[in-house]
Amino acid sequence: MTEFSIRPMGDADIATAAALYGRCFGEDWAVQSLRDLMRTPGCWGLIAYAPDPVGFLLARIVVGEGEILSIGVDPDRRREAFGKTLMEAAIVLSQQSADAMFLEVGTDNPAADALYRGLGFRQVGLRKDYYRRPGGRRADARILRLDLTKDL
Numbered sequence: 001m002t003e004f005s006i007r008p009m010g011d012a013d014i015a016t017a018a019a020l021y022g023r024c025f026g027e028d029w030a031v032q033s034l035r036d037l038m039r040t041p042g043c044w045g046l047i048a049y050a051p052d053p054v055g056f057l058l059a060r061i062v063v064g065e066g067e068i069l070s071i072g073v074d075p076d077r078r079r080e081a082f083g084k085t086l087m088e089a090a091i092v093l094s095q096q097s098a099d100a101m102f103l104e105v106g107t108d109n110p111a112a113d114a115l116y117r118g119l120g121f122r123q124v125g126l127r128k129d130y131y132r133r134p135g136g137r138r139a140d141a142r143i144l145r146l147d148l149t150k151d152l
Contacts, residue, residue, distance in 0.1 A: 004054065004082065006089050009045030014038060017047060017056040024072030026134070034058075043069075046089055048082050055082040057090050066094035066148070068103035083112075087119055095148045104141040106131050113142065121146045 009017060014035050021029040037043055042062045048055040055073040059066060068090065073082045094101050104127065105112050121144035130141035 004048055004050030004085075006046050006048045006086060009038070009047045009056065009058075011035070011038075013045070013047045013053075013056075016053045017045065017058070020053055020056050020072055020074060021070065023074055037069075044093075046086055046093075048073075048086055050077070050080075050082070054080075055086055057086040059090055059094070061094060061098045064097070064099050066090075066098035066101035068101065078111075083115055084119070087115065091119065091146065091148065099147070099149050101146045101148055103144050104130065105144060106139040106141055108133070108139040116144050119146065 015031050018029045018031045018034050021027075021034075037058070038045060040060070043058070043060040045059065046057045047053060053074075054077045055071070057071045058069040060069060061067075068087075071083060071086060073080075073086075091101065101121075102124075103116065103121065105116060107113075108131075123142050124145045125143035127141040127143065129138040131139040133139055
């Protein structure tokens, strides 16, 4: 496996994370918009380097609940455990101040769904037509939850 490091996302990493988001999802995330998000109470991020930037994770914790807002791995570097390692780091960090963690995953994204379920997330809801996809297609979102009070 490729050697890499994960570190907390700082202000200097925001433009890098916005560019990674564009590569991962095919749509832009304005640097200022991401900067504003990161300044809201409870929001934080992680970024992975190998040695170039390969992935990011954005999360927040509010009133004892964690939420993964977005996670992405450079399409050329997928299936190298970056996503799993980012998620594991986020879980460990969230256990310090949250009892549960939530996220949404498209029903059309079986690889991500398998990753999250492999980490112990379980479906607790469904949002119909939540995601807009290219060509006007829509996809449902599974709402997944992980209990952070159990030993993982």
